[in-house]
Amino acid sequence: MLRNSFTRNSRQGFNLIELLVVMAVMAILAGLLLPALAKAKGQVRNVRCTNNQRQLLLAWNLYNGDNSEAAAANGHGVPSSPISLSSSASESAFRKFWVPGDDHFYYPAFTNAHLLIDPQYALFGSYLSSAAIYKCPEDKGTVNVPNVGKIPHVRSYAMNEYVGWSLDLEELNPDYRTFTKSSDMKAPTDVFVFQEVHPDNICFPAFVVRMPGEPEQFYHYPSSLHNGRGVVTFADGHAETHRWVDSRTTPPVTGRILAHWNDSPDNADLAWIRQRTSCRIDGQQ
Numbered sequence: 001m002l003r004n005s006f007t008r009n010s011r012q013g014f015n016l017i018e019l020l021v022v023m024a025v026m027a028i029l030a031g032l033l034l035p036a037l038a039k040a041k042g043q044v045r046n047v048r049c050t051n052n053q054r055q056l057l058l059a060w061n062l063y064n065g066d067n068s069e070a071a072a073a074n075g076h077g078v079p080s081s082p083i084s085l086s087s088s089a090s091e092s093a094f095r096k097f098w099v100p101g102d103d104h105f106y107y108p109a110f111t112n113a114h115l116l117i118d119p120q121y122a123l124f125g126s127y128l129s130s131a132a133i134y135k136c137p138e139d140k141g142t143v144n145v146p147n148v149g150k151i152p153h154v155r156s157y158a159m160n161e162y163v164g165w166s167l168d169l170e171e172l173n174p175d176y177r178t179f180t181k182s183s184d185m186k187a188p189t190d191v192f193v194f195q196e197v198h199p200d201n202i203c204f205p206a207f208v209v210r211m212p213g214e215p216e217q218f219y220h221y222p223s224s225l226h227n228g229r230g231v232v233t234f235a236d237g238h239a240e241t242h243r244w245v246d247s248r249t250t251p252p253v254t255g256r257i258l259a260h261w262n263d264s265p266d267n268a269d270l271a272w273i274r275q276r277t278s279c280r281i282d283g284q285q
Contacts, residue, residue, distance in 0.1 A: 045137040046226045046241055049156075052133045053194045053233040056157060059127035060098070060193060061182070069181045071164035072098040072123045076204035078106060097166070098123045098159060099134070101205040104257050110143040110153040138225035141199025142255055150255070158197045158207035158220065162278040163235075165206070173211040176278040179235075188235035192276045195232040196223030198251070200258035208260075209277045216265045221258065222273065224250040234276070244269045 063072045077095040099122045101109040108115060113131035115121045136156035143153045163179045165172060172178060185191050195207060198221035208219035223230040224244050233239045244250050249269040251258060264270055 046229075046231070049136045049138065049196065049226065049231045050233075050239045050241065052136065053157060053231055053239060054237075055128065055133050056124070056194050057233050057237060059124045060159075062127050063098075063123060064182045069183050071180055071182055072159075073166040074098060074159045074161065074164035074206050075167040076102050076206060077167075078102055078109075095166070096121065096123060097205045098164070099155065099205050101155070101203065104143075104203050107143060107145050110155070111145065111151045113154040116154060136196055136223065136225060136231075139196075139199050139223070141202070141253065144255075153199070153202070155202065156196050156199070156223065157194050158202065159194055159205060160192050160277055161204075161206035161208050163191070163193055173214060175213060175280055175282070176211050177281050179278070182235065185235050187279070189238065190276055191235045191278070192232050192273075193235050196225065196230045197221070198223050198258060199225075199253050200251075200256060201260070209273055210270075211274055211277065215261075216263065216267065216270060218249070218262045218264055218267075218270060219260045221249065221251065221262075222269070225253075232276070242272070246270075 060072055064070065073096065075095065075097050077097065078100060099109075100115050113134075116131045116134050117125050117129055119125035131154060134155045134157060139153075139156040141153050141156075142150040144150050162172065162176060165178050165180075169178065177184065179185055179191065182188075197207060201221045204220075210217045210219060222232075222242075222244065226241055228250060229241045229243045231239060231241050246264070246267045246269045248262075248264045248267055
């Protein structure tokens with residue numbers, strides 16, 4: 001009886017072959033589940049980015065409603081109140097926009113989240129109290145501040161330059177309408193207000209678009225951080241996660257400044273953005 005009992009107990013564990021089979025099955029399951037899990041996490045970040053832009057759009061609408069439909073000022077320049085300026089400032093200095101921002105070397109606008117939510121510096125500061133709203137969760141971009149090092153930048157989004165533009169109109173195409181009031185938009189479903197910007201390319205609060213009749217160039221590249229897509233929100237309130245189809249639209253993120261005025265002839269993505277930026281004043285297509 002003792003020998004039989006010992007024999008039964010000695011066969012209860014896995015032998016080497018069985019253990020290898022179990023490990024192989026677990027590896028296969030992990031290979032199947034991990035991409036699905038990564039995709040699910042990416043979808044969650046996409047939803048968060050979309051919600052961020054919806055909140056920006058809500059702030060835009062609230063501001064317009066509180067100001068006789070006058071669209072929140074858009075453009076480029078340093079804040080209207082004195083702060084430490086350790087970089088170059090453009091001729092549009094000391095103006096207040098929906099958020100502050102100027103060229104790539106105006107570092108406070110890239111690194112100081114307080115400037116986004118303080119009404120002293122940003123028009124949206126009276127409507128949004130969380131700086132996190134301005135940052136896409138997929139955006140890991142940094143700005144290299146002299147004598148400091150790389151710091152995560154605090155803003156991922158920009159506003160259509162033809163919406164609320166408050167600087168010299170010579171910077172825009174005179175053949176296309178500038179929407180200074182929300183009521184100026186006859187087809188709000190076709191006009192984007194906010195979109196993500198390529199992390200190496202973001203600078204101004206305004207998203208600059210070269211319109212038809214001008215060189216076929218990207219000044220600002222859209223973001224493609226959502227698996228080759230970027231989130232765009234429109235004046236009527238709807239949002240779209242748009243897939244970019246031309247590889248020239250999606251240069252890799254390197255952490256180095258991505259230059260402006262990049263030629264991109266016959267680019268379907270540039271055409272798509274142009275069509276949703278403004279409309280001709282004379283009504284032509």
